[in-house]
Amino acid sequence: MRTLTILAFSITLARFVPAQTLPEGPGKEVFANVCSACHGLDIITSQKQNAAAWKAAVNDMKSRGASATDAEFESIVNYLAKNFGTGDDAAHAPANAPAMPEGPGKQLILAQCTGCHPPDQFTKYRHAPEEWQVIITRMGTRLPSASRQDLDAIEKYFEVNFPKVTAPEDANKVNVNKAGAPEIQSRLDFTAAEAEAIVKYRETHGDFKDWRDMLIIYGVNGRKVQAAQDRMSF
DSSP, X not given: OHHHHHXXXXXXXXXXXXXXXXXXXXXXXXXXXXXXXXXXXXXXXTOOOOHHHHHHHHHHHHHTTOOOOHHHHHHHHHHHHHHSOOSHHHHTSOTTOOOOOOSTTHHHHHHHTTTTSOHHHHTTOOBOHHHHHHHHXXXXXXXXXXXXXXXXXXXXXXXXHSBOOOOOOOTTSEETTTOOHHHHHHHHTXXXXXXXXXXXXXXXXXXXXXXGGGGGSTTSOHHHHHHTGGGEEO
16 A cells, blocks of 8 residues: 555656646646646657647647647647747748737737747738628637637737738729719710619629629620720729
8 A cells, every 4th residue: 555655646746846847838737737647748848849730739639538628728739839849830931921010919819829820820811800700700619718808809909900901993994883874884885874774783782793793784785894894993
């Protein structure tokens, strides 16, 4: 009995001592508690891997029966990638990749999202507010640790710092979603009746996405639409 007690204490001590030397940071205690249940922490901390490799390793640990919530597994990945990473994610980023601007929501993104995405990846996207809303809502289903307030802050950060960029209007083209009937008639060679039909259809069914959308308008000559396609913008 004494031998078993000493053995149990030795195993506990072997698991506990490495945790004292782990780098401080979010996820430390979760990592120490969850991962030491099966093996010594030094087996893990002696390795260097990028974020994707750590995520794969933690997913494998999860599939083998490790007990933790999805949020805790996510924090383990983030902790390992930050403290035992290879630097590959940063090294493989383009040298001129723009940095993420400072502002409310940035730290939440770095804490919640970089387990799956390198930070420079976020700077490549430009979306309208409603598009960011859909993206963040979908992302929120994979981040159970993120509150609704957190997700709103992340969404607002992206809307402010990475808005959709609209190309300037080409003065040589007619924006058929904005132009009135007289301009459509004179610049695109339609009759007055055809131009009125185009505007009426737009007001009833919404903006045109492509010149082909205009082919189904009753009373408008399809050949004229096709001939004028290069002079249209949307």
